[in-house]
Amino acid sequence: MLTTTVCAALSAAGLAVAFLTAWRRRFVVATRIAAVSLLPVGLAMAGLVGLGGKIVRAVGSWAADLVLKPTVWAGFAVLAAAVVLYVVASFASRRSSGAPAGRQPAAPEAGAPQQVGSGAKEKGKPSAAGGEDFSDIEEILKKHGI
Template sequence: MIAETICSAVSAAGLGIAAVTAYRRRFLTAARTAAYAFVPVGLVLTGTVEWISGIAFRPSVWLGFGLLGAAWLLFMATRAVERRTGGTRKERRAAARSARHDAVAPAASAPSLGAGAPDRGSEPGGRVRGKQSGGASGDDFSDIEAILKKHGI
């Protein structure tokens, strides 16, 4: 009841200010002020003010908002701890398994060169000369050095 009275008084004051503004021949500002003045009365007539005041003055509603805030804080705290420890238990186990797998066969996940264009260090039969393996060869680094020298780097 008191919220509706306050909204009505605010609307009446706004309409009074709009009337004075229109008297001073500022019609655009007066129309805008009148529009703002109609908003509180519209909220009262639609029942929005009653609904909001019913929510705002009930202790159980505030307890619910407090519980939602506590839940949000717990979610954020657990996410922060997860990030520091390296993920969930399932993710840590998977990482430990892949670390053990990499230790047993470190080159197992290295990409193969396939049957594409022959490498500079390889012979026509596909065999690799010298100590070069499937990774980057020394020639690749000399090419990079030549490009850098060409550009003055």
């Protein structure tokens, strides 16, 4: 009841300021002030002021429990262990498959011709790690003097 009265008083004061601003023929500013001044009474009538108070009390109670209760710290430890296990499992799956998680190596298309000698040595140089051959890129760079 008291919060509704305070909100109504704030809205009334804001509407008075909006009226005085409109009296000076600054109608756009007066309209904005009136819109903002109607917020407190609207929030009180919708019950959001009481809800905000309950949220603040709940957060305060949780913060006090965070400091004072060891079970809350144990809960954070369990959450941290879950995150660590998830990351380790993801890392292990990537290492065991040899490819990024969720991606399989691309298979050649059915109609595409196979490259001959892509895994073999070219010009006396061994192929790069992972089966990739960069000799054509090296030739292009040498051609441009890079």
